[in-house]
Amino acid sequence: MDALFSIPFLSLLFVPAISSYSTSLNLLFFYMTWSTLVLSHSPLRVELFGSTAARLLFHALPSLVFFLFDILVPSTAVAIKAQGEAGLPGGKKRHTLRLKQFKVAGWTIFNLCLSVAAQAAIESVLVRGLGVRSAIKVSMKLPMPWGMIKDMFFGLLVREILTYVVHRYVLHSKNILAKYHNNWYHQLNAPFPLTAHYDHPLAYLVHKFLPTYLPAMLFRFHMLTFLLYLSSISIEETFVYSGYTIMPTSFFLGGIARRTDIHLIDGGVGNFGTWGLLDWICGTTAGDRDIEDDLAGELEEHEIEDRVRKALDSSQRKVREGTLRRNTPARTRRNGHA
Secondary structure, three states: OOOHHHOHHHHHHHHHHHOOOOHHHHHHHHHHHHHHHHHHOOHHHHHHHHHHHHHHHHHHHHHHHHHHHHHHOHHHHHHHEOOHHHHOOOHHHHHHOHHHHHHHHHHHHHHHHHHHHHHHHHHHHHHHHOOOOOOOEOOOOOOOHHHHHHHHHHHHHHHHHHHHHHHHHOOOOOOHHHHHHHHHHHHOOOOOOOOOOOOOHHHHHHHHHHHHHHHHHHOOOEHHHHHHHHHHHHHHHHHHOOOEOOOOOOOHHHHHHHHHHHHHHOOOOOOOOOOOHHHHHHOOOOOOOOHHHHHHHHHHHHHHHHHHHHHHHHHHHHHHHHHHHHHOOHHHHHHHHO
């Protein structure tokens, strides 16, 4: 537990907000904490505890809160569900499907634990079995910001490609994994919290775990980059599979959530990628909006917001000038004209 709660990236997030230290002292504190963690624990332990912490803090716990919210107060949750009552866990027959709801939650937690176990197995085979370096680089040397951004970009891009290829050509073709995927995930009425990692364990490993972990292996992410990468994916999955219409960003997360809903409701006829970029390129977008429409709508919305804001500022300025003119004595105004 000491490794779990001493993850340095937490100190980087919270210490500047609750202290008056300078940036240099915060970075020094961060480096000391990271060095202590690396020196006091094995690289495999740091990687596994860090991955568990990222999944727990940014996906499992918030998704569980959303799930309980849907279960305990469905009359309130239905107001912000994209599919209305059908988007609640269990759909319209939620009162008779409590067991199925918690079965979905149980398999989700199992798959998350399975992904950590698979990650541990890969690292053990590489380091102890084959005698090569680990897939994730755990060292005291901190990565540079530009290097982290570059690795994040290419990692997420490769993840998008792998997810699209596996989802379209493996899970929606004629094989045993496609059968598992159809009998498990596609039996849901609509996405709801905790369904991001709900699938048959074999289909889950191929569809979710490998596209996420292989890019990190390919570019050999630094552990801190991997934590940031895994945390961003976890936040994305938390909101995209929640089934809610309220998103932090309407363009990115909102577009992904809408395409995820359509993929499940329409029986998997399209929307195989995560971002929708490859669906747009390959012509497999399902529904009446693709990523180009989302981008155009977002730009138009911001343009309208800018126009409204300018109009309001102009109106407020005219009102202030009129008020000032009325409050100015007549003699002052005549003297000014004179």
